[in-house]
Amino acid sequence: MAEMARELGKSVLKGENITKVFGYGKTRTEAVKKVNFDFHEGEVISIVGESGSGKTTIARMILGLITITEGTLLFNGQPRDISSGKKRKEYWKNIQAVFQDPFSSFNMFNKIDDLLLDCINMTGGKHKSDKEKFDMMTEACSFVNLKYAELTNKYPFELSGGQMQRLMIARIFLLKPKILIADEPTSMVDACSRATILDMLMKLRDEIGMTIIFITHDIGLAYYVSDSVYIMEHGAFVEAGPAEDVIIHPKADYTKRLISDVPKIYGEWDLSTVG
Amino acid sequence: MLRQIKEAFRNPKFLVGFILFVLLLLMAIFYPMISMYEPLTYYATSFEKPGTYVNILDIANSEGVKLNVDTAAGRLDSVLTDDQKETMKDWLVRFGGVEESAIDLEDSESFLKLWQDNYDSKNPQKGLRTADKKAVARLDKQLTTALNSDSIDIAGKNEEGELEVVKSIPGDHFINAGSVGNSYTFPLGTDNFGADVLTKLTSSIRVSLRIGLVAGLIGTAIGLTIGLLAGFLGGWVDNFLTFVTNIFTVIPSFVILVLISNAVSASARGATMVSVIIGLTSWPWTARSVRSQVLSLRGRDHVNLSKLSGHSMPRIILQDILPYVASYVVMAMILQISSGILAEAQLSMLGLGPNTSTTTTLGIMMNWAQQYSAMQSNSWWAFVPVVISITLITFSLNLMNTGLDQVFNPQLRD
Ligand SMILES: Nc1ncnc2c1ncn2[C@@H]1O[C@H](COP(=O)(O)OP(=O)(O)OP(=O)(O)O)[C@@H](O)[C@H]1O
Ligand SMILES: [Mg+2]
Numbered sequence: 231m232a233e234m235a236r237e238l239g240k241s242v243l244k245g246e247n248i249t250k251v252f253g254y255g256k257t258r259t260e261a262v263k264k265v266n267f268d269f270h271e272g273e274v275i276s277i278v279g280e281s282g283s284g285k286t287t288i289a290r291m292i293l294g295l296i297t298i299t300e301g302t303l304l305f306n307g308q309p310r311d312i313s314s315g316k317k318r319k320e321y322w323k324n325i326q327a328v329f330q331d332p333f334s335s336f337n338m339f340n341k342i343d344d345l346l347l348d349c350i351n352m353t354g355g356k357h358k359s360d361k362e363k364f365d366m367m368t369e370a371c372s373f374v375n376l377k378y379a380e381l382t383n384k385y386p387f388e389l390s391g392g393q394m395q396r397l398m399i400a401r402i403f404l405l406k407p408k409i410l411i412a413d414e415p416t417s418m419v420d421a422c423s424r425a426t427i428l429d430m431l432m433k434l435r436d437e438i439g440m441t442i443i444f445i446t447h448d449i450g451l452a453y454y455v456s457d458s459v460y461i462m463e464h465g466a467f468v469e470a471g472p473a474e475d476v477i478i479h480p481k482a483d484y485t486k487r488l489i490s491d492v493p494k495i496y497g498e499w500d501l502s503t504v505g
Numbered sequence: 506m507l508r509q510i511k512e513a514f515r516n517p518k519f520l521v522g523f524i525l526f527v528l529l530l531l532m533a534i535f536y537p538m539i540s541m542y543e544p545l546t547y548y549a550t551s552f553e554k555p556g557t558y559v560n561i562l563d564i565a566n567s568e569g570v571k572l573n574v575d576t577a578a579g580r581l582d583s584v585l586t587d588d589q590k591e592t593m594k595d596w597l598v599r600f601g602g603v604e605e606s607a608i609d610l611e612d613s614e615s616f617l618k619l620w621q622d623n624y625d626s627k628n629p630q631k632g633l634r635t636a637d638k639k640a641v642a643r644l645d646k647q648l649t650t651a652l653n654s655d656s657i658d659i660a661g662k663n664e665e666g667e668l669e670v671v672k673s674i675p676g677d678h679f680i681n682a683g684s685v686g687n688s689y690t691f692p693l694g695t696d697n698f699g700a701d702v703l704t705k706l707t708s709s710i711r712v713s714l715r716i717g718l719v720a721g722l723i724g725t726a727i728g729l730t731i732g733l734l735a736g737f738l739g740g741w742v743d744n745f746l747t748f749v750t751n752i753f754t755v756i757p758s759f760v761i762l763v764l765i766s767n768a769v770s771a772s773a774r775g776a777t778m779v780s781v782i783i784g785l786t787s788w789p790w791t792a793r794s795v796r797s798q799v800l801s802l803r804g805r806d807h808v809n810l811s812k813l814s815g816h817s818m819p820r821i822i823l824q825d826i827l828p829y830v831a832s833y834v835v836m837a838m839i840l841q842i843s844s845g846i847l848a849e850a851q852l853s854m855l856g857l858g859p860n861t862s863t864t865t866t867l868g869i870m871m872n873w874a875q876q877y878s879a880m881q882s883n884s885w886w887a888f889v890p891v892v893i894s895i896t897l898i899t900f901s902l903n904l905m906n907t908g909l910d911q912v913f914n915p916q917l918r919d
Contacts, residue, residue: 295809319815326813329806337807339828348814 248301276452279462332394336386392423519908525901544708549699560687569678697877720845723784732795
């Protein structure tokens with residue numbers, strides 16, 4: 231998998247000295263400090279770090295949800311321009327996200343159908359017939375092992391956390407973006423749903439060939455799913471590179487510590503099997 | 506939302522408050538319609554007691570029915586005031602040799618008997634001034650006349666201008682009050698101008714509720730808009746709007762209210778104008794709390810997701826922010842309606858309320874009652890119903906608010 235990704239080569243997102251500062255004066259926090267990265271087409275990238283290390287902040291800057299205090303972000307080799315509503319909309323056709331907490335990702339006042347219809351409309355399906363829209367929604371739901379017929383006319387709070395997160399993936403299935411940022415999509419669901427959701431993300435990647443930026447605090451998970459790994463500590467990348475290089479031959483102390491913490495959680499984790 | 510509305514009506518506090526409010530509203534809307542009086546027309550002299558007033562000439566002209574009942578006690582009550590009874594009691598104890606414990610002012614019949622048995626105008630009455638002696642004697646005479654159960658002759662002038670008996674009214678005859686030609690009932694008496702208090706009161710409730718409603722709507726609309734924009738847009742818009750809000754918060758809104766009301770001439774101050782003025786000064790509180798709620802909402806992932814779905818800013822505010830603050834806004838508005846009604850009452854007490862010649866409000870009624878010393882003259886009907894109405898309105902609104910609070914924030918439920 232890793233070899234394949236490096237062959238793809240073409241850079242889709244490139245960050246140079248990206249910095250984010252929140253607040254000023256006494257409340258000033260530098261959440262992200264001069265980070266550099268280069269994400270390629272079709273690649274699965276993991277950003278690994280502890281809570282509060284700035285992972286979500288990077289994700290939001292890349293998504294264009296918050297401003298970048300300093301630095302340049304190149305999208306497809308060009309400086310990203312989201313200065314107008316129209317340009318933002320165009321950008322978001324290319325880049326989408328699945329968030330950490332499914333319970334706060336949904337508008338509780340809107341029906342599930344509204345969410346899925348929005349995706350169809352956004353990708354130019356506004357003029358499709360009701361039947362076509364229905365088929366698309368059914369297909370998207372069955373991709374994530376949900377039955378549209380059981381979800382129609384329901385509100386998000388009538389679903390479980392795992393079902394909600396799967397619905398978020400169904401949304402990505404309909405949108406088919408070039409880049410997906412998955413910000414700890416499995417940290418709030420049970421272990422069983424976690425495996426299913428990861429499976430579905432990988433299946434989706436294979437199907438539409440998108441770049442996935444996978445954010446996690448779990449280095450074991452990062453190893454299994456990704457081609458490249460970025461290790462983040464206190465707002466900066468301390469180590470980056472192909473997954474096996476970083477995890478089998480870690481250079482930074484912080485990475486070593488992260489790896490040594492893993493066996494305590496996963497008994498079966500064994501680095502000797504890696505190769 | 507529908508679910509919460511249903512739940513609200515299952516909440517006992519909300520339900521009681523709502524029913525109370527609707528009853529007040531219905532009374533305020535319909536009573537002035539069915540009442541035979543106009544709220545601002547003067548029908549009587551000032552502060553007449555609650556009751557039915559029948560025309561004396563009509564009674565004199567009516568044919569009576571003889572009833573076999575004792576009329577003395579009833580007459581005594583209608584003729585003597587409580588003060589006069591006290592004077593008589595005092596006399597009986599000091600000069601009539603009656604034990605104080607033997608006198609019961611409530612039992613008119615036995616009291617009357619005691620008086621007739623023991624009063625003697627020839628009694629030396631040591632220690633009493635001549636004027637007081639004469640006053641007691643007059644009282645006795647008044648009693649004797651009133652208690653006369655013989656008939657009274659009514660005289661009128663004939664064609665030659667001489668007096669002759671036209672009619673004789675027996676002392677034991679009655680007529681049905683409903684059959685008297687001219688009879689007027691003032692269930693809550695009349696106010697200082699002689700207007701019917703009940704009609705004026707219901708009409709005042711209507712105007713006061715309208716003032717509260719308009720003021721609440723305006724205040725909430727402004728507060729909501731400013732709070733939404735400041736909280737969602739952030740940056741210099743937030744800084745500017747927060748600055749303005751802070752200015753309005755620092756200066757007590759009542760001071761601004763008084764200043765604006767003063768600037769508008771009394772004749773231009775209609776009920777609507779006053780409610781607009783109240784609404785314009787009551788928004789900062791709502792604006793602040795809406796802003797802080799929006800501030801925490803705008804970073805939520807469902808808002809981020811909505812942005813990623815390409816929704817426009819107005820749409821995000823209306824669909825992803827507003828529903829989340831709606832329950833709070835409804836509650837804030839209920840409180841603003843109630844404080845708007847109180848603000849009008851306060852303004853009117855200062856003489857800065859709506860123009861008194863064209864409209865009447867609860868505050869105006871309070872103001873007149875105070876200016877004409879209704880409290881000192883024991884004319885309770887001119888102000889007690891007004892106070893009760895204001896209390897009931899604010900009580901019902903606050904009850905609804907508490908109920909809604911329990912529905913929207915279930916952890917508050919006990
Ligand atoms: N809107 C904000 N205003 C001020 N500080 C913020 C804001 N968002 C994040 N921060 C700060 O930036 C730092 C990084 O936060 P971030 O959410 O990116 O961490 P994270 O790595 O995603 O953590 P977690 O694993 O818990 O999600 C934290 O110290 C946080 O307090
Ligand atoms: Mg995070």
